[in-house]
Amino acid sequence: MLKIYNSLSRQKETFKPIEPGKVSMYVCGMTVYDLCHVGHARVMVVFDMIARHLRNIGFDVTYVRNITDIDDKIINRANENNESITELTERFITAMNEDSNALGVVPPDSEPKATEHMDQIIDMISALIKKKHAYVGSNNDVYFDVSSFENYGNLSGKNTEELRAGERVEVQNEKDDPLDFVLWKSAKPEEPSWPSPWGEGRPGWHIECSAMSTHCLGNHFDIHGGGQDLQFPHHENEIAQSVCSTGAEFANVWIHNGFVRVDEEKMSKSLGNFFTVREVLKDYQPEVIRFFILSSHYRSPLNYSIDNLEEAKSALTGLYTALRDAHVSNDIEPKKDYVDQFNSFMNDDFNTPKTISVLHELAKELNRCSDKSSKEAIEYATTLKYFGSVLGLLQDEPQAFLQAKTGSDDNELDEVAVQKFIDERSEAKAAKDYAKADEIRDHLVSLGISLEDTPQGTIWRRN
C-alpha cells in the first residue's frame, strides 16, 4: 500500500489513483534562462525516482514536466546577451536535457512549453473572466481576483487576512487587491508578445502551469509536484486558477521536495550560492550526484558539500565493488523477502535512505559469498541490480564506474598507461623485487590509481 505525504493535508495519505492502475503526474520544471544547478537536479532526480517506483509497482504513469520558456527573466537575459528569446531558451533546453540524461533521468512523457500553449492559456483566462474570477486592469493586464476563491491559502496554510496584513506584499495600483496576481501581461514595446482579447501580451507565470497541466492530464489528476519554494504563491495560484476556471477538482496529491542547502542556507539563484550540475560533473561522476540526492529523504534538506559528495562516492564505490565479479541473470527472480522490504520502504513516502540500506545489506551478503557463480550469489547480485534500476543506480559496468575518469584532470593516466605500470610491477613481483613493486604502486597511488592484487591478477580503480 503506497503512502504519500500530501502537502495539502500535511500528512501521509494512502494513495488512491483517480483511475485504477493509472497515475497522472505534473511537475513544475525549469525556467530556461540559465544552467541547471544542484537544486534543479534534485527535482529531476526525485520525481524520476517517484515515476520509476510507481511504474515498478505496476502503475501506468503519465509524467508531465513543463518548460517555462517565456517570462521576465528570460526576456532580460536575452537582452543582456543580445540574443533572441528562442536562441536563449533552446540553448538552455539542450543543456538541461544533457544534465538530465547524465543524471540518469528518464525523460518525462511530455514536456510542454508555455509558448506552445497560448491557446489553452488564453482560453483559461477567458473562462476566468467570464466567471468573474478575473478582471482587466486599467493597464490592460488581466488579474485573478483572489477574494473570489474562498479556499485560497489552503495549500500553503496561509489566510488572506494575514497575507493582506503582511507588510511585504507590494501594493500595485492596477490591482483591486494586493493579493491579486497577474494572468496576462500587456506587452511593452519591443517585448515578445502574443495576440489576445486583451491586446498583445504574454501570460503570467502561474497560468501556464494551470493551462498545460489540465490540457495534458485533464482537469482532475493525481499528483502535482515541484520544489518547496513553489508551494506559495505558485501552486496556491495554480489551484485557484484551475478550480475556478474548470469547476472541477485539481490535483489530489501535492508533493514538494526539500531544498538543497549550502552552509545551512538555501541554494538559489538569487543568493548566488549555487553550483551548476555541469560544474559538479567536472569532479564527480553523474551517478555520484544522483546517489547523493537519493541518500536523504526527498522532503528533508540536503546539504551540498564536498564531504557529502565524497561520502556518496565511497558508498556507491562499495556497491559497485561488490558487483564487480558478480553475475547477474535475467532468468532469476529477485529475492522475494528483499523485494518486499524494498517496496515497503518505497511505499512509505519514498524512503530512499532506507532502501539504500537494503542495497548495502545485499552488497554485504554478496561479498560474503566465496563462490560468485553460486546460485545464492547470483540471486543477491540480481536483486541488487534490480533495486538499482528502480532507483536509477548501479546500471553501469562496475569496472567502467570504478575506472572512469572524472574529466577535469588532463593528467589522468589512460588505461593503457595504467596497464603498462601494472605489467611492470607484476614482473617485479614475480622476481620478488618488492621494493620496486611497491615503488610502482606508490607512484600509481600518487596519480590516483589504486591497485588490488587478486588470485586472478592485479586489478585497478581510480580514487
Add this chain to the structure above:
RNA sequence: GGCUGAGUGGCAGAGUGGUUAUGCAGCGGUUUGCAAAACCGUGUACCUCGGUUCAAUUCCGGGCUCAGCCUCCA
C-alpha cells in the same frame, strides 16, 4: 510579526513508546610479501525543561537554536 518544518553517536542520515538502521571515519582481528578490497568484532546517539506512562529520543506543553515561506526562485 504570521505560518511551515527541523534539532539523532566524530560526520552524513533513517527510524521507533520498551529489541541492530545504514554509510563514512576510528579501533581490534582474519586475509595479504606488504598493501588494497573484503569479511568478523567493536560505539551508555537521540537540544532543553516539565507532563502523560510501568516505560519516551519517540506522545503532549513551554523554552532555546536552525532552516524555509510570507517578494522572483526547484
